[in-house]
Amino acid sequence: MAKPKLKTKKANRPAIVWFRRDLRLSDHSPLLAAIKTGHPVIPIYINDTISPEIVRYGAASKWWLHQSLTMLEKSLQQKGSQLILRQGPAVDVLHDLIKQTDATGIYFHHSVLNGEQQIENDLARLCKKLEIDCKRFKGELLFNPADIKTVSGTPYKVFTPFWRACLTSEQPSVPKAAPEHIPAPDAWPESENLNEWQLCPLKPDWASQFKEYWTPGERGALLAAEIFINKAMDDYQTNRDYPHIDGTSRLSPHLQFGEISIKTLWHKSFAADKESPGAATYRKELGWREFSYHLLHHWPNIVDEPFQEKFRAFNWQGSKLHLKAWQQGQTGYPLIDAAMRQLWQTGWMHNRLRMIVGSFLVKNLQLHWHEGRDWFFETLLDADLANNTAGWQWVAGTGADAAPYFRIFNPVTQSEKFDKKGGFIRNYLPELANLPDKYIHDPSNAPTDVLEKAGVILGQTYPKAIVDLKQTREQALKAYAELKDKTN
Ligand SMILES: Cc1cc2nc3c(=O)[nH]c(=O)nc-3n(C[C@H](O)[C@H](O)[C@H](O)COP(=O)(O)OP(=O)(O)OC[C@H]3O[C@@H](n4cnc5c(N)ncnc54)[C@H](O)[C@@H]3O)c2cc1C
Numbered sequence: 001m002a003k004p005k006l007k008t009k010k011a012n013r014p015a016i017v018w019f020r021r022d023l024r025l026s027d028h029s030p031l032l033a034a035i036k037t038g039h040p041v042i043p044i045y046i047n048d049t050i051s052p053e054i055v056r057y058g059a060a061s062k063w064w065l066h067q068s069l070t071m072l073e074k075s076l077q078q079k080g081s082q083l084i085l086r087q088g089p090a091v092d093v094l095h096d097l098i099k100q101t102d103a104t105g106i107y108f109h110h111s112v113l114n115g116e117q118q119i120e121n122d123l124a125r126l127c128k129k130l131e132i133d134c135k136r137f138k139g140e141l142l143f144n145p146a147d148i149k150t151v152s153g154t155p156y157k158v159f160t161p162f163w164r165a166c167l168t169s170e171q172p173s174v175p176k177a178a179p180e181h182i183p184a185p186d187a188w189p190e191s192e193n194l195n196e197w198q199l200c201p202l203k204p205d206w207a208s209q210f211k212e213y214w215t216p217g218e219r220g221a222l223l224a225a226e227i228f229i230n231k232a233m234d235d236y237q238t239n240r241d242y243p244h245i246d247g248t249s250r251l252s253p254h255l256q257f258g259e260i261s262i263k264t265l266w267h268k269s270f271a272a273d274k275e276s277p278g279a280a281t282y283r284k285e286l287g288w289r290e291f292s293y294h295l296l297h298h299w300p301n302i303v304d305e306p307f308q309e310k311f312r313a314f315n316w317q318g319s320k321l322h323l324k325a326w327q328q329g330q331t332g333y334p335l336i337d338a339a340m341r342q343l344w345q346t347g348w349m350h351n352r353l354r355m356i357v358g359s360f361l362v363k364n365l366q367l368h369w370h371e372g373r374d375w376f377f378e379t380l381l382d383a384d385l386a387n388n389t390a391g392w393q394w395v396a397g398t399g400a401d402a403a404p405y406f407r408i409f410n411p412v413t414q415s416e417k418f419d420k421k422g423g424f425i426r427n428y429l430p431e432l433a434n435l436p437d438k439y440i441h442d443p444s445n446a447p448t449d450v451l452e453k454a455g456v457i458l459g460q461t462y463p464k465a466i467v468d469l470k471q472t473r474e475q476a477l478k479a480y481a482e483l484k485d486k487t488n
Contacts, residue, residue, distance in 0.1 A: 003100040006187045014040045014101050014185040015133075018094065018108035019083070022139060022258035023068045024218040025075050027175035029137040030107035031182070039104055040185040043076055044084040044097060045069055047197055051089045053115030055385050058378040060347045061256070063207040064216050066199035068257045071217025073194075081182035084191045091122045098130060100189050105133025109258075112145055112293055113385065114300045142172045142262055142290055145297045155298040157400045162294070163287045175264040206344075213346045214253065214381065221254035229268050236278035240285075243339070243350040244424040249282070250348065252382035255289070262286065292390035295400055303389050304370070306398035310487040314398075315479060318367030325466050326361055327375055329428075332444055332458075332465035335415035336360050338428035345428070347381035352418060358395030359409040364472040366479070369396035397480075405480045408473050415441040431461045 008014070015034040022028060023045075034041045048054045057065055073083040086093045094106060106127060111117060120136060127134035138144060143166045149155060156162035201207050215223070228249040232239065239247025254260050266286060269279045296302060306312060325331050329340035339353035349357070354376075361372045373392040377383045393399025397407070419425055422440035426433045432440055434454035439446035443456055444465040451458065458464045 003096055003189065005099065006101055006185075006189060008102055008186050012040055012186050013104045014042045016094065016097060016101070016103045016106045017041055017043045018090075018106055019043060019045045019072065020109055020111065020258075021256065022109045022261075023072045024221070024259050024261065025072075025079065025178035026218065026222075027139070027261035027264050028109075028178070029139055029176065030109055030135065032176055032179060033135060033137065034105075034107040035179050035182060037104065040183045041081060042084060042097070042101060042103070042185055042189065043081060043182075044086060044094075045072070046090045046093050047085070047087045048090045048093070049087070051091070051119060053118045054090065055113060055116065058380065058383045059201065060207065060210075060379050060381050061253075061383045062199040063201070063210060063347075064214075064253055064257060064381045066194060066197070067216035068259060069194055071219070071259075075218060076182065079179060079182040080184055082184070082188055082191070084189055085194055085197075086192055087197065090119055091126060094123060095126055097189060098127075098132065101185065103132060105135060107133075107135045108137070109139045110136035112140055112297045114297065139261060139263070140258075141293055142166070142266055142286065143169060143294075145294045148294060155294060156291075157295075159288065159291050159401045162291055163284065166287060166290060172263045172266050175261055175267060207347075209345060210347050210381065213348070216253070216257070216259070218259045221251065221260035224249065224251055224254060225260055225265060225268055229271070232278075233269065233282055234276040234278045237281035240281070241352050242418055243342075243353055244419060244427070248351065252384070252387075253348070256382045256384045262289070288390075289387060291401070292384075292386040295390055296386040299400075302393060302399075303385065306396075307393055307400045307402070308398050310483060311396075311398040313486055314483050316362075316366060316368035318361075318365045318371075322365045322466060323361075323367055323371055325463070326357070326365060326367075330463050330466075331360070332463040333360070333411045333415075334422075334425045334429055334432055334440060334443065335411050335419060338425045341428040343376075343379050347379065349380070352414075354391060355395055355403075356409045356411055356414050358392060359403075359407075360411055362396045363408045363476040364467055364469060366472070366476060369393070369398065406477060408476060410469060410473075412442045412469065429462070432456060 015037050017031050017034045025031065076083050106123065110120060124134045147169055148162065148165050156165065228251065232247055236247060239245045251260065255262065266283065269283055299307065326340065329337035331337055336357050339349055339357050343349040358372055361367050362369050369392045373388060376388055390399060394402045397403055397405030421437050425440055432443060435443060435456060436450065439450055443451065443462060444458060456462055
């Protein structure tokens with residue numbers, strides 16, 4: 001039902017700022033532009049679970065969204081403003097708000113995701129009909145997909161030349177400061193109650209522990225960025241591979257919700273006294289985020305379809321029991337299990353571990369990469385359509401610039417290399433805490449007396465390995481060879 005029209009003096013018609021995956025006040029061009037018009041500003045966030053084109057949130061991300069909106073609301077109040085919350089199809093909700101407030105225009109960050117662009121186009125058509133402004137601003141990425149093309153004008157499919165092209169194109173502009181004050185309208189339209197959106201799980205409240213690890217919101221994001229840049233960035237290129245070291249920024253959920261802009265991180269990485277190899281490697285990782293978004297922009301069907309056509313015919317045949325064991329961290333391979341429990345406990349997983357658990361799922365358990373994609377999407381706080389899609393396609397060997405299918409990570413040797421002393425494993429698998437370093441990577445192959453002494457009973461206190469690595473590796477390679485024969 002349409003909301004009653006609010007009393008607003010003609011001169012005080014408001015400008016609407018539509019917050020999307022940009023839940024911050026600094027480096028927010030639409031907000032600054034709306035303020036610059038001299039009109040009062042109405043900030044709105046829409047929980048659109050209806051329009052099929054809008055990217056959905058997984059269960060863990062919904063928890064973050066709740067916290068992030070709470071923080072944004074507080075920040076807006078400190079600037080003299082409010083956050084209007086509404087549910088429904090975005091275009092209908094905005095239409096309703098325009099009519100109710102007699103708004104002069106809508107200001108928002110543009111999305112490079114095709115489905116969301118359709119919504120923007122519908123909105124632009126509506127604004128044109130109503131003869132009000134519809135202003136879209138870039139800000140989701142560092143580089144514009146339309147500008148990064150090969151000499152023949154096609155999008156890049158391989159990361160290295162893509163990144164080279166980015167680095168030689170126009171560099172990201174300097175981020176803008178948050179406004180001092182946001183002018184309020186004569187009357188505020190009503191807002192829904194965030195708690196009624198039921199974004200946080202209640203029974204059981206499996207997300208309660210996330211608070212121990214994360215501080216959602218813009219302030220938390222800026223603090224995490226400062227800590228990373230001052231303490232970890234210089235050694236990023238060496239430490240980033242070791243899951244027991246705080247060697248990476250852990251900014252991914254903040255970035256996913258736009259609590260800090262990508263441009264801010266980019267420019268902050270240059271701000272250190274001297275350029276370190278860590279800073280360049282860090283920017284390159286931001287480049288992988290760019291690459292994932294550019295790929296999804298140009299090939300929207302890769303969310304479901306393998307980038308490499310030939311994999312459509314691949315026979316994934318893994319068992320549901322194995323999938324469950326993988327999800328619950330009960331595979332009998334400690335590094336895999338510790339990683340999956342890190343995901344469940346903290347809502348985040350280290351990048352190297354994402355690659356290892358992904359390879360194990362797809363190659364050793366022969367499960368479809370969609371199964372991994374979906375589990376990650378539900379459980380990751382940083383679940384990001386572009387990065388998650390590209391990550392899984394990479395791991396499965398089906399993607400644009402993918403690990404070749406025959407590259408199969410061995411979780412035991414990876415564990416010996418990247419968690420040599422088992423510190424990470426012991427943290428998440430206390431049942432293995434007393435195993436000596438030599439056996440912690442593969443308890444199924446430990447001598448009986450060693451297991452006994454460490455209080456480990458395979459099959460009872462910790463599972464036996466659910467598959468044989470050598471055998472499943474050979475099966476995966478055989479399946480791939482058959483596919484190659486079929487498609488050649
Ligand atoms: C199977 C798989 C699934 C993944 N799913 C997601 C996802 O849903 N959301 C997500 O943000 N990342 C995803 N990644 C990429 C990467 O693992 C995470 O971005 C990274 O672990 C986040 O931790 P961080 O912020 O400490 O990263 P840092 O090492 O500090 O890197 C800085 C930023 O660069 C970007 N980045 C780093 N590595 C990658 C990468 N390989 N691909 C794309 N962007 C990258 C992220 O935005 C990250 O925050 C996935 C990777 C794999 C292999």
